[in-house]
Amino acid sequence: xxxxxxxxxxxxxxxxxxxxxxxxxxxxxxxxxxxxxxxxxxxxxxxxxxxxxxxxxxxxxxxxxxxxxxxxxxxxxxxxxxxxxxxxxxxxxxxxxxxxxxxxxxxxxxxxxxxxxxxxxxxxxxxxxxxxxxxxxxxxxxxxxxxxxxxxxxxxxxxxxxxxxxxxxxxxxxxxxxxxxxxxxxxxxxxxxxxxxxxxxxxxxxxxxxxxxxxxxxxxxxxxxxxxxxxxxxxxxxxxxxxxxxxxxxxxxxxxxxxxxxxxxxxxxxxxxxxxxxxxxxxxxxxxxxxxxxxxxxxxxxxxxxxxxxxxxxxxxxxxxxxxxxxxxx
Amino acid sequence: xxxxxxxxxxxxxxxxxxxxxxxxxxxxxxxxxxxxxxxxxxxxxxxxxxxxxxxxxxxxxxxxxxxxxxxxxxxxxxxxxxxxxxxxxxxxxxxxxxxxxxxxxxxxxxxxxxxxxxxxxxxxxxxxxxxxxxxxxxxxxxxxxxxxxxxxxxxxxxxxxxxxxxxxxxxxxxxxxxxxxxxxxxxxxxxxxxxxxxxxxxxxxxxxxxxxxxxxxxxxxxxxxxxxxxxxxxxxxxxxxxxxxxxxxxxxxxxxxxxxxxxxxxxxxxxxxxxxxxxxxxxxxxxxxxxxxxxxxxxxxxxxxxxxxxxxxxxxxxxxxxxxxxxxxx
Numbered sequence: 190x191x192x193x194x195x196x197x198x199x200x201x202x203x204x205x206x207x208x209x210x211x212x213x214x215x216x217x218x219x220x221x222x223x224x225x226x227x228x229x230x231x232x233x234x235x236x237x238x239x240x241x242x243x244x245x246x247x248x249x250x251x252x253x254x255x256x257x258x259x260x261x262x263x264x265x266x267x268x269x270x271x272x273x274x275x276x277x278x279x280x281x282x283x284x285x286x287x288x289x290x291x292x293x294x295x296x297x298x299x300x301x302x303x304x305x306x307x308x309x310x311x312x313x314x315x316x317x318x319x320x321x322x323x324x325x326x327x328x329x330x331x332x333x334x335x336x337x338x339x340x341x342x343x344x345x346x347x348x349x350x351x352x353x354x355x356x357x358x359x360x361x362x363x364x365x366x367x368x369x370x371x372x373x374x375x376x377x378x379x380x381x382x383x384x385x386x387x388x389x390x391x392x393x394x395x396x397x398x399x400x401x402x403x404x405x406x407x408x409x410x411x412x413x414x415x416x417x418x419x420x421x422x423x424x425x426x427x428x429x430x431x432x433x434x435x436x437x438x439x440x441x442x443x444x445x446x447x448x449x450x451x452x453x454x455x456x457x458x459x460x461x462x463x464x465x466x467x468x469x470x471x472x473x474x475x476x477x478x479x480x481x482x483x484x485x486x487x488x489x490x491x492x493x494x495x496x497x498x499x500x501x502x503x504x505x506x507x508x509x510x511x512x513x514x515x516x517x518x519x
Numbered sequence: 520x521x522x523x524x525x526x527x528x529x530x531x532x533x534x535x536x537x538x539x540x541x542x543x544x545x546x547x548x549x550x551x552x553x554x555x556x557x558x559x560x561x562x563x564x565x566x567x568x569x570x571x572x573x574x575x576x577x578x579x580x581x582x583x584x585x586x587x588x589x590x591x592x593x594x595x596x597x598x599x600x601x602x603x604x605x606x607x608x609x610x611x612x613x614x615x616x617x618x619x620x621x622x623x624x625x626x627x628x629x630x631x632x633x634x635x636x637x638x639x640x641x642x643x644x645x646x647x648x649x650x651x652x653x654x655x656x657x658x659x660x661x662x663x664x665x666x667x668x669x670x671x672x673x674x675x676x677x678x679x680x681x682x683x684x685x686x687x688x689x690x691x692x693x694x695x696x697x698x699x700x701x702x703x704x705x706x707x708x709x710x711x712x713x714x715x716x717x718x719x720x721x722x723x724x725x726x727x728x729x730x731x732x733x734x735x736x737x738x739x740x741x742x743x744x745x746x747x748x749x750x751x752x753x754x755x756x757x758x759x760x761x762x763x764x765x766x767x768x769x770x771x772x773x774x775x776x777x778x779x780x781x782x783x784x785x786x787x788x789x790x791x792x793x794x795x796x797x798x799x800x801x802x803x804x805x806x807x808x809x810x811x812x813x814x815x816x817x818x819x820x821x822x823x824x825x826x827x828x829x830x831x832x833x834x835x836x837x838x839x840x841x842x843x844x845x846x847x848x849x
Contacts, residue, residue: 342747377751413808478720481718
């Protein structure tokens with residue numbers, strides 16, 4: 190079995206190759222694809238070097254799956270072609286997420302949605318959204334959600350390889366060079382992630398609202414996000430405030446969240462750390478508190494590796510599920 | 520005129536001396552006080568070196584004012600003695616803040632409260648609270664507050680000189696040495712500031728709730744804070760979500776906040792930056808947004824230098840007001 194990885198030389202693409210190697214024993218061949226700038230480079234996978242090519246007609250032939258992580262414009266340009274050549278596309282960009290004919294999937298939350306994919310495309314959600322919807326799904330099942338407020342602490346790698354390198358250079362004392370950030374990130378907090386949208390909001394904040402509603406299947410859920418970038422290499426943290434339909438105790442909230450598949454409770458005093466998220470598959474939830482004034486409101490903290498569960502791991506988990514389902518169908 | 524500065528060698532104490540020098544021309548002498556460990560050291564002030572002494576009986580004699588920033592235990596031990604020796608105490612610790620006989624003052628919000636000080640002590644609020652209550656006061660005046668949710672991005676210097684030095688060492692690649700943090704802060708987000716309180720809350724979070732209510736004089740205002748430490752040297756950022764009594768437009772919210780004395784609107788796309796707060800007296804507010812689903816809810820971002828407006832500057836502004844009032848009375 191062969192799998193194409195489009196964006197194979199990027200921060201997420203490299204992790205996709207690593208996670209494929211770790212988890213999908215049945216994959217025998219990869220087709221690493223990237224922009225012309227990376228053509229001819231090689232990427233290591235299963236002890237061999239694989240030559241990177243730009244995507245072209247025929248690139249996806251013989252591929253059961255194509256994992257895309259090369260930005261929305263590239264996804265729009267190549268996803269339908271890949272499907273036409275026979276691949277199921279799992280797309281990590283925002284290009285297809287809000288398309289009604291494309292399921293938006295976090296396997297532990299709505300994995301069954303992968304079956305309905307009339308376009309042959311399954312979308313991987315925004316990194317911060319993936320980690321946050323795991324505890325939210327549990328709270329919705331247990332108590333019913335009435336409102337969500339997100340405040341994020343997003344790492345440099347959320348802006349890809351270039352973001353990671355820009356922060357590294359800054360921390361080493363170098364200035365200048367390409368950076369995806371509007372200003373120096375080292376020693377700073379930049380309260381803005383992604384392009385501007387209307388009303389003072391950013392596209393990142395609007396994505397978190399729209400995607401949370403779609404994944405949880407609560408189309409009118411009030412959701413507001415404030416997204417900020419912090420000088421962390423890998424690992425997003427999200428502070429979540431949730432209004433639910435009835436007052437609860439802390440023990441009830443902890444039990445409900447703890448019952449959710451795909452997350453780890455980390456109820457030590459200082460909470461789950463961004464630094465420990467890096468390289469880990471876990472979504473860690475801690476600092477679970479009942480509001481002192483409004484016992485129908487909970488506050489908690491969620492961290493995950495934005496390159497793994499926030500991107501590559503979730504995409505590969507979707508791919509695993511596609512393969513498992515097609516195995517059943519065969 | 521002579522002013523005692525207790526905690527003169529700490530992160531806030533050094534800034535207190537600098538701000539006194541900048542702003543209070545009528546002060547001719549300082550009495551720098553600190554723990555026995557710093558005794559005999561000197562601090563520069565108005566071109567002279569002043570010898571640091573431990574506080575003792577008589578330390579506050581002839582002092583019109585005593586600015587305290589040496590922690591709650593030292594404040595409890597020395598504040599009443601300083602008052603007995605004739606000084607008005609402006610205390611930066613949490614020791615006296617919630618005492619009903621001690622005003623808790625942000626001069627632009629409730630400066631008139633300094634007049635009623637039956638104990639001779641005026642308390643300086645928690646750093647994050649000071650910067651956040653400026654826009655909140657404006658919103659309360661204009662629309663009425665119904666609920667506040669804070670999420671903080673607090674800098675290393677909020678934990679004093681030791682915090683600042685620990686982060687510096689970590690960023691230079693050294694491990695070990697004294698640190699006030701429960702784990703490495705460089706490259707990390709630590710979702711916990713201060714000691715543990717009950718229900719999973721921290722004392723810092725409880726301080727923000729209690730102090731906001733006292734300063735704004737809304738004793739039953741629902742306030743919840745989630746406090747986190749980020750790898751920034753100086754400059755706290757706070758994301759604030761506020762429910763008000765009626766739906767508003769963004770223009771109305773911006774106009775109301777912009778009318779508040781003591782803050783600067785910074786409505787550029789990427790918002791006010793922690794890095795630019797350091798060394799500045801301004802409280803900068805930006806990213807003002809009306810909730811897309813609940814137009815009676817506003818979201819905004821506030822940054823300030825936690826050592827200046829968050830501590831030393833606010834204390835010296837209180838001192839200025841005490842001197843101005845006593846001048847009027849004389």
